[in-house]
Amino acid sequence: MRARVLLSLLAVALVAAPFVVSGYLVSVLIVALYFAYVGQAWNIMMGFAGQLSLGHALYVGLGAYTAAALFVQSGVPPWLGLIAAIIVAMAFAAAIGFLAFRFGISGVYFALLTIAFAEFTRIGFDHFGWVGASAGLFLPVSQRSGSDLLALRGTPTMFYYVILALAAGAFALSRWLLTSRIGFYWMAIREDQDAAQALGIDTFRYKLAAVVVSAAMTSIAGVFFAFYYNNLFPEQIFSIGRSIEIILGPIIGGLGTLFGPVLGAFVLQLLAEALREGVSALGLEIPGLTQVFYGVCLLVVVMFLPNGVWPPIARRLRL
Amino acid sequence: MTALLAVEGISKRFRGLKAVDDVSFTVPKGGIVALIGPNGAGKTTTFNLIAGVYAPDTGRIVLDGEDITSLRPDRACHAGIGRTFQIVKPFGAMTVLENVVVGALRRSADVAAARSRAAELLERVGLADKAAMPAQGLTLPEKKRLETARALATEPKILLLDEVMAGLRPTEIDRMVETFRALNRETGIAILLTEHVMRAVMALSDRIVVLHHGRKICEGSPEQVARNEAVLESYLGTEAVS
């Protein structure tokens, strides 16, 4: 009940935001919602099913490149490219999951495997001429005469509502998954794989499902990224730094919770932005400041709120 | 009585060690059989072979006419094996009720139905008042009961209980014995248990199988086993028969 009220208030605030706040703040909110969305997607794999991916930038990059390259090279509209992007990401995820879980790779070794795949793919794309290789892929930025949702061309406000809808959808999907049989099975696997198996759970299948679902969702963020930023470089999009950025929100907000990824993303992005603003208001330019700030946030949370920011708030609100 | 579970000449080596050595026994439909023996006798390994954790090096395991030898643990569960772990494996961060829901989802994909089934089972094992607590907060004996409820929720044909009464006081043991008797009487579920608490073994089992160094050294009714020379020497002599 309280959760409903809270959620409704949040929804109203977010829907109204572009009418109230400045264009600059809208762009900050877009980034926060973007991280809420990818955090939610990553949380399904790690928070729900307990499979640590440190290479989620792989799926962002695959989604971004698939849709963008199809658009640039063949004029395929983004909504069609989106479907292709999801299929490509799911295929990669299935291959990685199959390899790892068939050969019993788990824990740290699994995490290393996810990094390795992201890195291999980055190197591959660096030499992949059709998508511009290391020189990058650029989407034509035409004059924006209004917003065309199907073509994903338009004003920041349009992108704001797109990412808001995605974040809301990811939240709803996560909630539904978590309260279904698959969610219980994922949590059981996360808590104790042997016990889960003894209760009849095909752990291989369910772990694979977690990876594939998470990858599919993440690739959608990639498509958004490509059409919002209009330029893609393998060095950036597949980098391990990007993978780490994805996982900070859910860790700080609360792993395995529904609100954690959202809260974590907002806390991190809004605070980081405030910090950048504050520093530049002082006339300073400190490179790497955001990364240091992320590090400090992570340290504080790990030391004082090992379950993340959300669980104690949830208790306080008696949710 | 027809055999529900037939274990036929199973063996398992760990490197040089013969943990289970050519062991055969049966559990009849609706029967309660105890597997006893000193530490390291091979009881847990036998359970693990039946439940599919390891594949036996030799022998065959048949459940209700179906050959389940070397089936993966989840397949063994589907075939009708329910088990607890000697070293408990609760889903710590999940609530006590949710732990049992996971088991109940084996029979119904409907979470609401699984919840009510799980609540019934918690009532049966006496954990109803702890339903909303995270499982990691339970005491060890409570965790063992939770494992029992979780296994029961999958509606197995046979329940394998690995020392679920360890650490209980005598009055609690009597209560657990009564719980299992009632369960067996009312649902007809077969039980294979290992237990060092002889009081429980004697009160519960129709038959006892005694293992020593991986080999079966004796089998019979509780009275027969209690009188057996070899058993007295290897095992019971060191434990109080009460």
Ligand SMILES: Nc1ncnc2c1ncn2[C@@H]1O[C@H](COP(=O)(O)OP(=O)(O)OP(=O)(O)O)[C@@H](O)[C@H]1O
């Ligand atoms: N996975 C394993 N790898 C190597 N050795 C093992 C393994 N599991 C069991 N063993 C060995 O097999 C033998 C039988 O062990 P098991 O756990 O089956 O005994 P048990 O009868 O259950 O004993 P307890 O009463 O102490 O529980 C022991 O010597 C044990 O050390």
Ligand SMILES: [Mg+2]
């Ligand atoms: Mg044992």
